[in-house]
Amino acid sequence: MSENLIGLLLLVLCFIYSCDTGTEISYSYNNIEIKRIDKCGKTIFYYNHVANDVPKIWVEYSGINDGFSGYLKFEDNGKVSLLSGDGYFQSSNIDTSKFEYKRIMAHQRPYLIENVCIVQLSTRYEQEKNQNTDSKVKVVYYDSNK
Secondary structure, X not given: OOHHHHHHHHHXXXXXXXXXXXXXXXXXXXXXXXXXXXXXXXXXXXXXXXXXXXXEEEEEOOOOOOOOEEEEEEOOOOOEEEEEEEOOEEEEOXXXXXXXXXXXXXXXXXXXXXXXXXXXXXXXXXXXXXXXXXXXXXXXXXXXXX
16 A cells, blocks of 8 residues: 555544544533533534524634634623634524624633633643633533543
């Protein structure tokens, strides 16, 4: 086999493996929960539970220099805002009185106070950045393959 063919086969195997892996994360504050599902180049944020008919915001990404970062901001009235300047976010079935996406500039980033947490494609970096902050948002990471 030529080196190009072997490289192509390895790339295909890596892609197939990465599409079979997934992560599920729960962000909760004041009895409101945002569920996050990461799978195969797409991250979906659901308001309260995972279903096709619930409000959801998603971002798709590919490649080494692609991804997303932002913030979840929980309000006392039950509304949650996903704030981001990085990533191509889309939404479906959104009731903006409950869940919304807002594009922000760097100078508009919120402080990590009680009702705000960071969200990032890399959950490892997300965990590190959310540690030792004033955020009271409870974040639980699950491996959906177990």
